[in-house]
Amino acid sequence: MLIVRGLKKHFDIGAQSFGGERSVVRAVDGVDFTVAKGETLGIVGESGCGKSTTARLLMHLIQPDAGSLIFDGEEVNAIRGMSVSDMRRNMQMVFQDSYASLNPRLTIRESVAYGPRVTGLSRAQARARSDSLLDMVGMDPSNFANRYPHELSGGQRQRVNIARALAMAPRVLILDESVSALDKSVEAQVLNLLRKLKRELGLTYIFISHDLNVVRYISDRVLVMYLGQVVESGPVDAIYTxxxxxxxxxxxxxxxxxxxxxxxxxxxxxxxxxxxxxxxxxxxxxxxxxxxxxxxxxxxxxxxxxxxxxxxxxxxxxxxxxxxxxxxxxxxxxxx
Incomplete structure (x- = not known):
């Protein structure tokens, strides 16, 4: 599904002294990996190793300095191949902070319906899709659709973010620490929901987490990063044993x-x-x-x-x- 080659991002922090050479933070420094269709790739590593930056580079929320991304056989490129906007319709992201990810002025139904609405669906069609997705993630529309983000718990908000990501009918979901802020009982419920959605919708996941037990539970393969580079990759059982x-x-x-x-x-x-x-x-x-x-x-x-x-x-x-x-x-x- 995804082939990533030579992905790099260096953040310029200016010269360390007057007249000196400009310094850069090597956040992601030549990352290569592949993701097969229908699998879950877990990415682990210490804080600052480049996990989240890699996810943002894949979505082009941050422009990469170098590297190529091939999505299902097509290179993602503004000049030739698949455009970034087309890629984003097929690849969505769920962020760690469930509250900051939602617009506090929109109801839950409006937040989920926003993507389909701006891509051409009528208001009624977008609302119907929103209600269907809320029901799919365990949020009864008759009870939750007209609520605002501050009226929900952290686990409920993360379910809404998952529904919003699914609203564009993507084939790949990037989950960046999506369960790390939840207590263990809610975390288990969300993880089981993700496994159910993957099975029913044929999704492919890139799952980023610092919790090694969670990664083992949900992943098929694991990618280990250290200081902006990949140091090990393999099947989950091989990595853990x-x-x-x-x-x-x-x-x-x-x-x-x-x-x-x-x-x-x-x-x-x-x-x-x-x-x-x-x-x-x-x-x-x-x-x-x-x-x-x-x-x-x-x-x-x-x-x-x-x-x-x-x-x-x-x-x-x-x-x-x-x-x-x-x-x-x-x-x-x-x-x-």
């Missing part, structure tokens, strides 16, 4: 355990991410990696597939390997 990149292993090890006998006593990852204005040479994770070697500083690793699974790739000179029967105990490939 046989992570090949040290950063991915550290993320997974940081998850809290419900078993008091498995408490985390040693931090799996220490220190802050490097400055994105002046990232480290070679591998960007080497300054925090416990197994970094001289080669890591000299040469940036390329994404390479695992011997047993070509769909599981990691950008590491010394990827982690696993002995049979010891999937939970990674062993550094560099020390063998």
């Amino acid at each position: 046989a992570a090949r990149h040290p950063y991915t292993r550290a993320l997974l090890s940081s998850r809290p355990s419900m078993d008091p006998r498995k408490r985390i006593e040693i931090a799996p990852l220490t220190g802050d991410p490097p400055n994105p204005i002046n990232p480290p040479s070679g591998c960007r994770f080497r300054t925090r990696c416990p197994q970094a070697q001289p080669l890591c500083a000299q040469e940036a690793p390329a994404l390479a597939s695992a011997p047993s699974d070509v769909s599981h790739v990691a950008a590491c000179h010394f990827p982690l390997t696993y002995e049979p029967g010891l999937a939970s105990h990674p062993v550094s490939g560099a020390r063998q």
Whole structure:
């Protein structure tokens, strides 16, 4: 469905000193990935790694500096191929802040009907589609259609945002931390709703979240980002049981355990991410990696597939390997 190649966005922050060179924040720095039809791609990583910026670049809410986007075989380009406006009809986005995403002066029915109305449907047709979608996401139109955003809970507002995104009959939904502000019971309801909608409407999802358990529940494949770059990608089970990149292993090890006998006593990852204005040479994770070697500083690793699974790739000179029967105990490939 989507092919992304060489996606880049550097934000200019001006010269650090009078007469000096202009500095840029390398928010997204050469991201490549694909999304198959009907799958859910989960994107994870620490805050500031470029997840949300990548989503906005896909929607062209931020203009990319470089890179190409191919949507279902057509390149998205203002001059040739699919236009950005046509792409946006097929790809919609649900944002994290459910309240800020809605116009406080419009009723729920008007918010959902706005897109279909401005693209050619009559007022009656747009209102009918709005009511149908509200009912689809579990919001009874007779009870909620004439309410305003401030009269709804966070979970209800996020259901409205999902309905509004579906109003344009898209084929792809980008969900940027769409359940992170909800309590766990409501979060579970929204996640089950998303799975139901995907199954019934044949949707494709790009699901961005910092919650690794949520990503595992809803995703088919996982993309791990660090400091503006992809460090690992693969099927969800392969990532969670046989992570090949040290950063991915550290993320997974940081998850809290419900078993008091498995408490985390040693931090799996220490220190802050490097400055994105002046990232480290070679591998960007080497300054925090416990197994970094001289080669890591000299040469940036390329994404390479695992011997047993070509769909599981990691950008590491010394990827982690696993002995049979010891999937939970990674062993550094560099020390063998």
